[in-house]
Amino acid sequence: MPIALLALAIGAFGIGTTEFVVMGLLPDVAADFDVSIPTAGYLTTGYALGVVVGAPILTILGARVARKKMLMILMGLFIAGNLLSAIAPAFGVMLAGRIVASLAHGAFFGIGSVVAANLVAPQKKAAAISLMFTGLTVANVVGVPGGTLLGHNIGWRTTFAIVAAIGVVALFGLAKLIPSMPRPEGVSVRNEVTALRNPQALLAMAMTVLGFGGVFAAITYIAPMMTDVAGYADGSVTWLLALFGLGMVAGNLIGGRYADRALMPLLYVTLTALGATLALFTFAAHDKLLSAIAVFLIGGFGFATVPPLQKRVLDQTAGAPTLASALNIGAFNLGNAIAAWLGGLVIAGGLGYTAPNWVGALLAGSALLLAFWSAALERRTAARGGGRVVTGAEARTNTDSLASK
Secondary structure: OOOHHHHHHHHHHHHHHHHHHHHHHHHHHHHHHOOOHHHHOHHHHHHHHHHHHHHHHHHHHOOOOOHHHHHHHHHHHHHHHHHHHHOOOOHHHHHHHHHHHHHHHHHHHHHHHHHHHHOOOHHHHHHHHHHHHHHHHHHHHHHHHHHHHHHHHOOHHHHHHHHHHHHHHHHHHHHHHOOOOOOOOOOOHHHHHHHOOOHHHHHHHHHHHHHHHHHHHHHOOHHHHHHHHOOOOHHHHHHHHHHHHHHHHHHHHHHHHHHOOOHHHHHHHHHHHHHHHHHHHHHHOOOHHHHHHHHHHHHHHHHOOHHHHHHHHHHHOOOOOHHHHHHHHHHHHHHHHHHHHHHHHHHHOOOOOOHHHHHHHHHHHHHHHHHHHHHHHHHHHHHOOOOOOOOHHHHHHHHHHHHOO
């Protein structure tokens, strides 16, 4: 694989750390700002919504900017947001810092996915995308537990300052390792939007919202769930987050390996297993060993869906993939926001810290139903002799190709 993927992985590592580390620090931040745990959960919801909004807006604004340069601009925005969080004098300011950092998230992974796919042969696209996302998953093994440990012992502000420093390293890596990639000729915002008319791409995004939302329904509240219900000490949250991260790494690599071979069957298996694990987690959360196993499996099954879903969106919008790719990253975070909000609602409603697991199971089950529906529509289209929607950019490319022969 090209070494340029390392630069993307470094950026993903920084983004993954800031996205997930707040979950382990939620009680610390809540206590420092004198707010409730559900209120502190808005740091997750706000970040996720910022990704949803930032993904399309920044992708459209950067449509005329070379992809390498745009990635560097996005990383600069990420650094600024984390510095604001680190020095925030009030909860509202910290929430603003989280949103600023999150604006870069969707566009970075969306553009990064396209860049990663373009760096390798067509049959290795999912593997290349998964390697970029490996930075995100490794962040949950190293960055998140390390940041949580620092936050508990030195202060959560130090954690966000270090995340900003990681962003600086990522910015340097992007500048040195990513090759110059000018915007492809013939691709415009209009073509990017037209590509979204493909119902299969929209269905894939809907699966992303529901499936990955199932993961966040449970994991957003992992700290109070594991301490108040499972009986772990506060310090144990660090290694439990590392366990979740190990599951993410394993699931991401497995998803990247098999998505190029059997994309839809992989989604059937992983979404089924994810829904079942989340449902059982409600009961397993009362046992230390079983709850730890469940945390690992949620990370594994959840992230095994990432490469196939991202690849499916790219495949269905191949002529103009950048906006669709960024929107799908936004879809991951829209699911996170909805799930975190619903999880907070059931907790605030007095149903207990395990109630979000049922929310997650229902979301994953809904994603599975959409996967079956998507496959049925695809078979019906194939039987009628139809095919994937061809964008304007693809049409011009195909015409030019025929004319040259």
